[in-house]
Amino acid sequence: MSRLRIHRFAFLGDARPFGDREVIAEPREALEPRVRLGERPTDGLQAERHFAADEIGDGHGQAGIERRRGGRVHGGASISAHARARPGRAQKSAIPDNPRRKRGGIVEVPFRLRFAFAMNLSLYVVTVLIWGTTWIAIKWQLGSVPPPVSIAWRFWLAAAAMFVLLRAMRRPILPPRDAWRFLVAQGFALFCLNFLCFYYSEQVVPSGLVAVVFSTAPLLNSINGRLFMGRPLRQSAIAGALLGLAGIGCLFWQQMAGHVDDRATWIGLAIALAGTMCFSAGNLLSSRMQAMGLHPLATNGWAMLIGATILTAGSIAAGLPLAPDTSPRYLAALVYLAVPGSVIGFTAYLTLVGRIGPERAAYCTVLFPIVALAVSTVFEGYRWSPVAVAGLMLVVAGNLVAFDLTRRFFVRTA
Template identity: 75%
Template sequence: MNLLLYLTTVLIWGTTWIAIKWQTGVVAPPVSIAFRFILASIVMLAIVRIMRRPMRPPRAAWPLLFAQGLALFCCNFLCFYYAEQIVPSGLVAVVFSTAPLFNAVNGRVFMGRTLQPSAIVGAVLGLVGILFLFAPQVASHAGDRTMWFGLAITLVGTMCFSAGNLLSSRMQSMGLHPTVTNGWAMLIGATVLTLGSLAAGFSFQPEWTPRYLGALAYLAVPGSVIGFTAYLTLVGRIGPERAAYCTVLFPFVALAVSTVFEGYRWSVSAAVGLALVVLGNLIAFNVFRRLPFLRAHGRALR
């Protein structure tokens, strides 16, 4: 079951980056995100009703729901939608793959979990890898503040995603199912985005093109309803740190899609950077030590 949840998350979220890219341009990002989560919350809460789960979370969960709605279904996506207007979607996915490291650090700060030295080594490798990935853009636009802003807001979005992970883990420990908490948190995030968009004077006229509407449908149902349910269920089953391993594989899928649809061109520094990001994540969570042949080798050495 865990493997199915893992593969579902990787395949769906590894391809949502290009769909987000297709939504940028005409409609203001906060409006597109509001459309996405209004539709997703309706579908999610309908599923909750069909499954006959309790619709109303307990009073103690509402502060956590509001926090999750703001972090995971509002600020997180605002950062990524704006970032994708600046940098290729595949590179945004690569920065997002540092989520396991943020989960480890946030778990230590807010939940008192032990921070392993391997996590620190992995974090350093991951950050160096990101610098390598952005090296071509840095070399040609070193003085371009827009490029640095794109990197910065992507990191902020990843931190918000990590916060949402921990909040979901906390609510699942209270006995709440992700379908229930996701439905309400998505509705809360969509409401905040709608009110903010109205206050900013953004138009709510959608882009009536097959590409925009197709991207919206894909992001709302597979990307949000299925993707978040699979991922956050995995968070509850194996913990936020281990669940976030799947973000390590996102760059492979996202950069492959970006190469086909956006004309992303690989370079030596980009390949090295991607390898370092992946290696950093694997080291951070001692994946190599879990491999049977390495465990056997370790026992032989002792």
């Protein structure tokens, strides 16, 4: 009988050995029909599924696929001759047998689950901590150098660091021809327009209002993913995003008061929303390229280089001086934004996009302001009001809902 076997891996875009097989990562959206863990499909295919990253994810990441039909392997996987399926004969799982972990014929691999959970959680925490502190470096850069020039220098340095890292890791640098249109679009949207919009909006709108607008990224990713990529709308992701948006509104309620009637504020908010749309577009483009088997390090390096080129050309056309500030404070901020803020931050975040989907990965944007407020509490004397504490609780609740952790904690499954 034909059999469909699917394995989820911790790294994206590479062939990974599993037993005597070599499985190549492919987009999970290619799998039809979809079956849940422990269920049997109705089309005659027997399935064993091990989605380790679903411990914290929605399953829109990468999956290795082996399709066996009549002894042939489909989905790009290579398999040794003695391990090929034989028609009409039951297959022996390549997963080491552990009777204590069997349930209904499905073999679970606890270590794989724990490893993938730890990997995704680490990427999530790294992204939140780094991007929650970059506002300090951005604040140090404002005033002395025009924002487009500062952003261009940031991504020139980040792209150079990316290519050095790729060379040290002996990874391929040149992308395939089919990827260039996505790289140009990502560089223009994510590493050019996105930053220009937010730098401008920060100058005319209180940072709390900008944070509220940016926290709509999970909703925009869900909607845009449905419209342009055919992704299903997950109720948990949308409900978590709404809770997070309400929580951010409570956190910055005092800062938002008194700015509703200001016309310049509304213009700034519209620009911030446009920047969030560009951020969402960059997320989906990265997800699409990872589905093609491209590593985020390579795609980020080229996209940052394209974004820096566009910003530099625009600055020259506008007659802006290209020389950076040589003060230690500005240079320290530039290095922090280029290496931790861009190389590490964007690589961790966009890898997370490929692993758990752009809808849930974008929930990081709801947690950035909390880290920023925590830093402000230590260094600037920020005082937490009861409304702000309620907002913090809403954000935490949104995290639990967005990642289906409420079901894990409060619902007993058989």
